[in-house]
Amino acid sequence: MARRKSKILTEVETEIMQILWEKKRASVQEICEALQSKQAYTTIATMLRVLENKKYVSYIVDGRTYIYSPLREKKKEQSNVLKYITQRFFEGSAKSLLLHLVQGDNLSKEQLKELRDLIDSKEKESE
Incomplete structure (x- = not known):
């Protein structure tokens, strides 16, 4: 049975997107280097094709190199992940x-203070 498509990014997809969000554009080789060899080159190339199909990335061809850029902010x-988690685990x-x-x-304690200050x-603002 085929695996259901995830509504949110998988762990590896997220790692790749984090790199692209930081760098703005990168080749498969640059992504592999940024991941410090956690994944094989072919795995990253496959994941980038998956991300392209999901409309998360686009690419341009520079000679024989594909240069990928994020399509989503x-x-x-x-926000999408928080919305998904809120709906799925916290009844919305x-x-x-x-x-x-x-x-x-x-x-x-510092984070709690920051939250208090933000609230x-x-x-x-709403007064």
């Missing part, structure tokens, strides 16, 4: 997601 994809409630983050052991600033 990082912030937009972060951003409040439940935030409560889970705050009540967990994941946030330092305070948002409240002032």
Whole structure:
């Protein structure tokens, strides 16, 4: 049975996109070097074809080299992933997601203060 298409990027796809978002454009070889040989050249080339089919990247040909660029913005994809996680695991409630983050052991005192400050600033904006 064929695997269902993921609505969000896989781990390897995310690693590749992180590199492209940072560099703006890169060849397969440059991506392999940035990954520090975590994946084979052919695997990266295949993943880039998958990302192209999913409309995440485009390429131009420079001689015999394909140069890839991201088609989607990082912030937009972060929003898509958060929306997906919120829908799938928190019944669509951003409040439940935030409560889970705050009540967990994941946030330092500094991060909690930053959150408080951000919430305070948002409240002032809406007054």
